Amino acid sequence: MELEEMQSLWADLSQKIEKQDKIQKELLMEITKQKFRNKLNGIRLPEIIGSIICYGYAIYFMIRFSELELWYNQLFALLTIAIMIVLPTASLASIKAMRSVKIHGDAPAEMLDKFAKSKIRFWKVQKYGMVLGAVLLITIMPPINELQGTSEMMSRPIFWMLYIPGGLLFMVLFSRWVYNRYKRVILASENMLTELE
Amino acid sequence: MSKEEEFVNLIQENQGLIYKITLVYSNEKEEQDDLYQEIVYQTWKSFDQFKKASKPSTWLYRVGMNTAITHLNKSKKKPLLVSLDHSFMNYSESVDSEKEEKIKWLYAQIRNLNLLDRGIMFLFLEGKSYEEIGQITGISTSNVGTRMSRIKQKLKSEATPKPTKIWN
CATH class of the missing domain: 1.10.10 (Arc Repressor Mutant, subunit A)
Incomplete structure (x- = not known):
């Protein structure tokens, strides 16, 4: 089919569509109100709750930092505080960037570019988050046990026999899930960027 | 004319355009209906910007196309919020x-x-x-x-x- 024929077919189609009844005002406003309610419900609660928990732990360690006597526990506590602040902040920032792509201001080519890049950034943050999560698994236990006076528990071999394999198994399963998702999203976003070139 | 009336007029005048965007970006009826509703919502959300736009038609094309691109990238099967049994949504039959x-x-x-x-x-x-x-x-x-x-x-x-x- 030649382009001219396509254009004439399209014009014919457009003409017929224009002849259809006008959508009713009540239906239009109902669509708008329902969508608005739906968006309010769609705020990312898990991310917000997760971040509050992280910040809460960071504050807890900061307040009770002076009570830590062992040098390595002080070091672990510092690392834990840093991770608990950096990780949720980076995660929330990347989500915000992804959600703030301007449908109303940018041209489609510009928006496609921003959208793909912010998606890649989001999943990179998730990937680093995974590594930092594994570090956190180790660094959080010694200082928290010293602060709660349960250091004795950590000296028992059974604790490490359960905690380390259990923690590692969780991290491996979780990492595999994140990695698979990461690979797919990055590939799709990179394809989107290639299409723009 | 109130903002609501102006908005309704804009959508009514351009409902064919919005419908055609949904046809170009999706081949499933349910997804097209959902996309139609999303474009209507995005248009309402930024209606104040539209009134300031130097070229309103350019603005509407952009909002429609951008919504289609982002919406279809995010879209997962979701139930429709409002049922669209409007005649133009069944255009193919005519x-x-x-x-x-x-x-x-x-x-x-x-x-x-x-x-x-x-x-x-x-x-x-x-x-x-x-x-x-x-x-x-x-x-x-x-x-x-x-x-x-x-x-x-x-x-x-x-x-x-x-x-x-x-x-x-």
Whole structure:
């Protein structure tokens, strides 16, 4: 089919569509109100709750930092505080960037570019988050046990026999899930960027 | 005229345009309905910007196309918020059979293009000049030309219309 024929077919189609009844005002406003309610419900609660928990732990360690006597526990506590602040902040920032792509201001080519890049950034943050999560698994236990006076528990071999394999198994399963998702999203976003070139 | 009335007028005047965007970007009836509702919502959300826009038609094309791109990237099967049993949403049933196959073929060809080229082809069929297409999509006029010749080649390489489905 030649382009001219396509254009004439399209014009014919457009003409017929224009002849259809006008959508009713009540239906239009109902669509708008329902969508608005739906968006309010769609705020990312898990991310917000997760971040509050992280910040809460960071504050807890900061307040009770002076009570830590062992040098390595002080070091672990510092690392834990840093991770608990950096990780949720980076995660929330990347989500915000992804959600703030301007449908109303940018041209489609510009928006496609921003959208793909912010998606890649989001999943990179998730990937680093995974590594930092594994570090956190180790660094959080010694200082928290010293602060709660349960250091004795950590000296028992059974604790490490359960905690380390259990923690590692969780991290491996979780990492595999994140990695698979990461690979797919990055590939799709990179394809989107290639299409723009 | 109240803001609500102005908004309703804008959508009513351009409902065909919004509908065509949904056809170009999706081949499933339910997804098209959902996309239609999302475009209506996004238009309402930024209606104040629209009133300030120097070229309202460019603005509406952009909002429609951008919504389609982002919405379809995020979209997962979700129940429809409002049921759309409006007559134009069942347009395919009113098309005479002689042209039906050709129209289905045309939509299928457009949907085979990448997201940006789909928009370019749509605007071309809408009768926009390369310059206007460039302004709406945010790429240079020469880039529109290059992409259009690529699209033409791709479409020419296809055989005559084969039976396809507009939606399930």
